[in-house]
Amino acid sequence: xxxxxxxxxxxxxxxxxxxxxxxxxxxxxxxxxxxxxxxxxxxxxxxxxxxxxxxxxxxxxxxxxxxxxxxxxxxxxxxxxxxxxxxxxxxxxxxxxxxxxxxxxxxxxxxxxxxxxxxxxxxxxxxxxxxxxxxxxxxxxxxxxxxxxxxxxxxxxxxxxxxxxxxxxxxxxxxxxxxxxxxxxxxxxxxxxxxxxxxxxxxxxxxxxxxxxxxxxxxxxxxxxxxxxxxxxxxxxxxxxxxxxxxxxxxxxxxxxxxxxxxxxxxxxxxxxxxxxxxxxxxxxxxxxxxxxxxxxxxxxxxxxxxxxxxxxxxxxxxxxxxxxxxxxxxxxxxxxxxxxxxxxxxxxxxxxxxxxxxxxxxxxxxxxxxxxxxxxxxxxxxxxxxxxxxxxxxxxxxxxxxxxxxxxxxxxxxxxxxxxxxxxxxxxxxxxxxxxxxxxxxxxxxxxxxxxxxxxxxxxxxxxxxxxxxxxxxxxxxxxxxxxxxxxxxxxxxxxxxxxxxxxxxxx
Amino acid sequence: xxxxxxxxxxxxxxxxxxxxxxxxxxxxxxxxxxxxxxxxxxxxxxxxxxxxxxxxxxxxxxxxxxxxxxxxxxxxxxxxxxxxxxxxxxxxxxxxxxxxxxxxxxxxxxxxxxxxxxxxxxxxxxxx
Numbered sequence: 001x002x003x004x005x006x007x008x009x010x011x012x013x014x015x016x017x018x019x020x021x022x023x024x025x026x027x028x029x030x031x032x033x034x035x036x037x038x039x040x041x042x043x044x045x046x047x048x049x050x051x052x053x054x055x056x057x058x059x060x061x062x063x064x065x066x067x068x069x070x071x072x073x074x075x076x077x078x079x080x081x082x083x084x085x086x087x088x089x090x091x092x093x094x095x096x097x098x099x100x101x102x103x104x105x106x107x108x109x110x111x112x113x114x115x116x117x118x119x120x121x122x123x124x125x126x127x128x129x130x131x132x133x134x135x136x137x138x139x140x141x142x143x144x145x146x147x148x149x150x151x152x153x154x155x156x157x158x159x160x161x162x163x164x165x166x167x168x169x170x171x172x173x174x175x176x177x178x179x180x181x182x183x184x185x186x187x188x189x190x191x192x193x194x195x196x197x198x199x200x201x202x203x204x205x206x207x208x209x210x211x212x213x214x215x216x217x218x219x220x221x222x223x224x225x226x227x228x229x230x231x232x233x234x235x236x237x238x239x240x241x242x243x244x245x246x247x248x249x250x251x252x253x254x255x256x257x258x259x260x261x262x263x264x265x266x267x268x269x270x271x272x273x274x275x276x277x278x279x280x281x282x283x284x285x286x287x288x289x290x291x292x293x294x295x296x297x298x299x300x301x302x303x304x305x306x307x308x309x310x311x312x313x314x315x316x317x318x319x320x321x322x323x324x325x326x327x328x329x330x331x332x333x334x335x336x337x338x339x340x341x342x343x344x345x346x347x348x349x350x351x352x353x354x355x356x357x358x359x360x361x362x363x364x365x366x367x368x369x370x371x372x373x374x375x376x377x378x379x380x381x382x383x384x385x386x387x388x389x390x391x392x393x394x395x396x397x398x399x400x401x402x403x404x405x406x407x408x409x410x411x412x413x414x415x416x417x418x419x420x421x422x423x424x425x426x427x428x429x430x431x432x433x434x435x436x437x438x439x440x441x442x443x444x445x446x447x448x449x450x451x452x453x454x455x456x457x458x459x460x461x462x463x464x465x466x467x468x469x470x471x472x473x474x475x476x477x478x479x480x481x482x483x484x485x486x487x488x489x490x491x492x493x494x495x496x497x498x499x500x501x502x503x504x505x506x507x508x509x
Numbered sequence: 510x511x512x513x514x515x516x517x518x519x520x521x522x523x524x525x526x527x528x529x530x531x532x533x534x535x536x537x538x539x540x541x542x543x544x545x546x547x548x549x550x551x552x553x554x555x556x557x558x559x560x561x562x563x564x565x566x567x568x569x570x571x572x573x574x575x576x577x578x579x580x581x582x583x584x585x586x587x588x589x590x591x592x593x594x595x596x597x598x599x600x601x602x603x604x605x606x607x608x609x610x611x612x613x614x615x616x617x618x619x620x621x622x623x624x625x626x627x628x629x630x631x632x633x634x635x636x637x
Contacts, residue, residue: 026605028593030633061561061609061626063633 003090003097006104006133007083008124009075012331013245013285015120015127017104019069020080022087029061033084035068038076044109048085051113055159057094064088074327076282079118082107082136085158099165103153104128105136113158121145122248125152126241136161142174143256144248147241177256185230185261189400190223193391197224200382200496202404204337205231206411207475208429210316210377212301212340212498215384217348221341224384225297226264228339230401232295233409234260239293242333246292250285263294265336269303277311283323283330288315291336293427301340302369309374312338316377319426335427338378342370376465379431379472380496411478430475438467442474447487455494469493525569526553529613532621538563542595550591554613561607564592566627569615573622576614580627585610589634 002023008015018035031045052059066084068075083105089095106124108116115138122144128135129150137145142154154174155161163169188198197213201224204211213221235243240258247253267276267287278286288296298304315321319335345363375381416428418441426432433441444452452473456466470485473493477485523544530540538556545552554565566588570576588610596604612627 026607028589028633029608029610029629031629032633058626060607061629062607 001091003087003100005083005087005090005100006128006131007080007106008104008120008127009073010077010120010123010249011328013123013242013249013333015123016073017127017131018073018075018080018083019067020083020087021067021069022084022091023065023067024060024091025063025065027063029063031059031064031066033066033068035066035071036074037068037080038074040078041068041075041080044078044081044084047081047109047111048088050111051081051085051109051158052088054111054113055157055162057089057092059088060092064091077118077120078108078116079106079120079124081109082115082138085109086136086161089158089162095162095165102133103136104131104133107136107138107141109158115139115155115157117141119251120249122147122253123245125150126245139174141256143177144253145256146174146176147244147256147258177253177258180257180259182259182261185401186223186226187401188227188230188404189396191220191227192394192397193387194220194224194384197221197382197384198404200380201225201228202231202408203472203475203479203496204228204339204380205404205408206429206479207379207415207472208337208427208431209379209472209475210338210340210431211380211382212342212375212378213382213384214342214344216343216386219384219386221384222299225295225299225339225341227401228295228297229262229264231405231408232262233405233412235262235293243293246285246289246332250290252290263291264297265291265294266297266299269298269300271304271308273305273308273311276308277315277323277334278321278330278332279323283325285332286321288312288321288334288336289332292333294336295339296336297339297341299341301342302366306369306371310371313373313377319432335432337431340378342367344383375498376462377468378498379468381498382496407479410481411475414478414481415475430471430478433471433474435467438470442470443484444470444473444490445484445486448473448485448490451487451494452490455490459494459497459499461497465497469497472496521569522567525615525619526567528615528619528621529565529567530554532613532623533565536623545591545595547591547594549594550587552588552591552595555592555595557606561609562592562596562603563609563611563625564588565611565613567613567615569617571617573614573616573620576616577612577624579614580612582628585628586630586634589628589630593634 002021004019004021007018007020009018033042033045086100086105090097090100106118108118110116117138117140121137121141125135125145125148129148134151134153135145136153139154139156142152145152152173153171164171205228215221244258265287274280276287278289315334321332321334323330345366415430419428473485473489476489476492533556538558540554540556542555553567556563556565566580568576568579570579609626610628612624615621
């Protein structure tokens with residue numbers, strides 16, 4: 001007889017059902033796991049054997065075959081332990097055969113039969129809920145798994161499950177983790193002067209546009225970028241669920257607590273390609289995926305490895321990070337807003353640059369590290385001038401995060417309403433407008449159209465750049481509450497476009 | 510090893526197996542065969558109890574501790590292969606039963622201990 005239960009294999013953030021089948025045959029006693037297990041899964045044999053021994057159960061001297069179906073899907077991770085152990089419990093009649101009906105299980109066993117938390121309890125719980133199964137998971141992961149809303153059985157150890165089935169102990173469904181109260185974010189009011197940069201930040205926040213701040217050291221680029229999360233609206237329940245799944249796979253959900261705040265990821269410029277895009281031995285999500293529905297802030301942009309930056313081009317366009325392996329592709333969602341900060345040149349730009357004898361080569365070399373195709377994907381390129389003493393002496397600005405966030409929220413609501421009922425993919429913001437919708441949703445008045453066409457010819461804008469300017473102008477018009485895009489909106493959008501430093505920033509020799 | 514010593518060892522071994530077999534009979538095992546030689550190795554005792562084939566290795570040493578350590582892993586593997594071969598020739602019914610490997614250890618004075626399930630193969634030791 002074959003006893004079976006269900007567990008899950010993770011493919012990106014999707015959990016695919018895996019059928020665990022256990023058969024016991026006579027003949028040479030042996031315990032084998034088949035179905036493309038990796039080393040961690042194969043070692044599950046020893047953990048299961050030890051865990052059984054610790055609760056006084058012995059595996060019978062038979063040929064025990066554990067098959068993980070579908071057999072051609074490579075299995076990795078330690079979360080198969082629990083399902084294998086439970087199916088074995090049924091096979092050796094330690095629990096009645098119907099105990100595992102309608103159940104799925106994920107969890108790692110320790111040698112004393114207690115359960116260790118594993119990555120991915122939330123996606124597994126969501127998949128179990130979709131299949132109408134009860135998920136058995138480690139007690140530690142219970143708070144995380146119950147966010148899926150399905151039936152969860154969180155158990156401390158194998159013995160707890162046996163007692164539960166025998167009716168000696170009744171296990172209550174675990175409680176959901178809390179919504180984490182994050183400490184308050186820094187206020188935009190702290191930034192003195194820099195009205196132009198603040199305006200750019202507001203537009204970027206409203207439309208989800210990619211933005212690069214360029215300015216000398218100490219002009220407040222990082223300060224401005226760190227104020228962005230405060231301007232962004234809270235995550236919608238659906239977005240929260242998506243992000244939490246990624247965090248669950250990455251093992252970042254502590255005590256099952258979720259946060260409604262949009263992620264803000266600021267990797268150091270020494271970050272490698274697997275760290276940023278995802279990968280490594282187990283194809284883990286990278287920073288771009290952890291910044292899904294949030295902000296990826298790259299400080300000192302030109303200092304990043306060129307190849308790493310180029311690798312961002314594809315997720316920026318498609319909204320997902322694809323990690324290719326010899327035998328499969330793993331996809332993680334990666335719809336993030338890119339915010340970059342850089343100095344205009346190696347000596348920092350600003351007053352120091354005026355005395356730099358290497359100009360304009362220094363400027364061109366430094367900015368040349370960012371490739372054209374990469375910059376083509378940036379909607380807003382904003383110069384941040386150095387702060388003067390007069391700026392610092394000013395009283396704090398009247399507008400803070402609260403006022404700007406209210407305008408951003410209003411603009412975002414307009415965008416969401418416009419996209420309602422259409423087949424839109426991606427975030428409900430202008431930057432993710434699809435080509436099919438752009439023309440219909442971005443009506444431009446004749447004067448504006450003429451300006452745009454002239455500019456496109458003069459700056460030889462690419463087709464992508466043309467539409468990106470249009471989308472940016474749409475956001476500016478939304479902030480103004482206008483239904484149609486006018487010439488001033490387009491003019492402002494065009495000023496944010498990247499231009500070659502050789503033409504614009506050149507310092508007279 | 511000279512001839513005399515070899516003969517003495519052989520005799521002692523037979524005596525130990527005889528004692529072990531009778532001990533197991535008292536414990537309800539039926540002894541199917543004794544001292545079997547196959548192409549892969551030798552089997553001391555082959556028993557049956559409650560639908561299970563029990564392959565028994567008998568070891569006699571000065572102390573029980575010595576005897577317990579006297580069967581290294583490679584020796585067990587040889588026994589495992591020999592058991593598969595021997596049972597394979599005795600028909601499917603016996604071959605397909607659950608199979609256990611036991612160790613019976615004795616001192617020179619026939620102090621005896623039975624260790625059930627003393628070893629399990631790490632990988633399937635079969636002959637195809």
